[in-house]
Amino acid sequence: MDVKEYRRRYEAELAAASPEHPASFAGSPEAATRHAAQLGLVSGSPPGESIPALLATVRNPKETVLARDAALQALGAATFLGEDFAPYRVEFLDTMRQLAKPDTASQLREKAVAVLAAEKDPDIQGMLQRGLRDPQSALVSAGKALQLLTLDYHADVAGLAEEVFHKTDDVATKEAALRVLATNANSQDLLAKVLGDKSQPRALRALSATGLHSVNPQRFAGIARNIFMDGSDYEDIRATTLGALASAPEYQALRSDSTFLDQVRQLGAQTSLKNLRAAANRLMSNQ
């Protein structure tokens, strides 16, 4: 998703949220606990003592989704209590596993899946992967599934992420796939192809630049140089690639390339784009 678009949606949801109906994603741990207290779910007693009541609320199908969600958010905050939370952890995880099912209200299900994915739970990782292969059985959207699977470097989902990238037309899902692939050296062909392809959405090209810079700096340098020297490419893409070239030690050779440097110097003096000028100046000062 475009950053500006994300910000616009976020602000709209914040504006729409009232103290009684907080936007579910916007609650900080403190806000979640405060809201749970407003609903009478937690008391002013020591931190650990509210946890059984919160767990009971989350599990209770007769409670409103709003109350269960508020309790779940308060529990999320309680997980940071360390030893005070430890006695309830197993029950908490069991509750999350109960919620991570297709028939659970989506806002509870998605949070439960996220908790288990953060725990690197192999069963939930398996479910997320099955959902990517068979969207009918998916517990969360494809983009969310990929984002959650990225929490574990060792979940080994690069192959699946490549499949998803090729199958979907949704740019946000493609972005999530590229974030998975950004640490996988075997995906560098795809990253290079997207980065060099002017017809691809710029958000995807920028992510590919980050990924290729991470897994194969030499290959990135070659493509980045071409992008930069090609005056017809988008300025923000040129800024992104130049920014990467400006600082990393691997690109010292490129920073001694006089043709390239002349172009950078010229562009730095002429461009009105702040990012591009800053990247050009940084590169010139690092040579």
Place this chain on the structure above:
Amino acid sequence: MREFDGAAPVADIRAYVDRLRASARSGDDLVDLLAEQAPIYSGRSAGEAERLRGYLLASFESVGLPASALPFVIEELETGITPYALAAAAKALRGASILPAGIVPLLLDAIDRIRQSDDVVDFDSRTAPASRAPPHTALTELFRTLAWLGPRARAALPPLQAMLARNPPVFSAAVLAEIERTAAALSRHGESTPHACCAEYPIAISSPASAGVDIKDVELQDQDGAVFSFGQFFRGRPSVLTFFYTRCMNPNKCSLTITKLARLQRRVGEEDLDGRINIAAISYDPAFDLPRRLRFYGAERGMIFDDRNRLIRTTGPFEPLRQCFDLGVGYGSSTVNQHRIELIVLDRMMRPRTDFTRMQWHEDDVFTTLKAVFAQSAVRP
């Protein structure tokens, strides 16, 4: 023994293991499947590999724990961080007829490590869910193993009593009940001294034989991007060689290995052997561990780099090194899925002289070995 590869369905492997569990004298077949590099784990995610290995380990409770499997169990108890793997090791221990002497502190350390990350574990895929015993957790398994030791684990009584006395409690009610049962089991029979049951702690130091794969021309690259062959760097001086990778998630393995390597490096400097010994660690994950990552990772852990002290990756495949040193490392489709701890002392002809595998090594032991190899090198031109 049936052969499985990484594509074999987990259910098939579990069914095979279940059949082995039912037969006596199947322990050795199970041990063969524990090696990290075994084909059974190839291509699997780390989580799946760990679950499979845990299922195998837990089987030793019923089939008996052969001596050859004990290092695997101790390794998990010493370095494991996940509830499933630790519970499996605890169950395996209950199949042992002879136990190593330091086992009680290892169990207590393991309990401490997962005190705040306990989870339900299940090692039974055979019984229908409705007929199974109520679910229990990894901590429960660890305490049950202490209880199984009985008076032999009496040294654990004070820590157990301290756990019971904590207020507010730091364990669930179910685990507290298990601790109470364990404390009672440890106090039974009025015995006051440990049973004469225990063998020496099996420190895994051996004199390895190289597998005969010629690696002297394997191309390497260090943390600064310098490229050289294995022979160019390692020939001519005794060397300490360890293996690691920067994406390792277990702080008791790679991160600690490089931290200890840095301490060893300082020790070598203090003893005036600086520059006469190579100290190096090679990444299991060369495609990801590019020079800048190696430098950052090493520097963060106290390594000081120079010509004789380097973090290294292969520029091509890692496989020749894995074969040459018979390394305990397995791979998923994109990175390492499991590995053991490895440290090898090479002589100046690049021959492995001693290795410290699976269990934690100590700088003093490695330094002593290194000095001996150095002294031999000095008298043998």
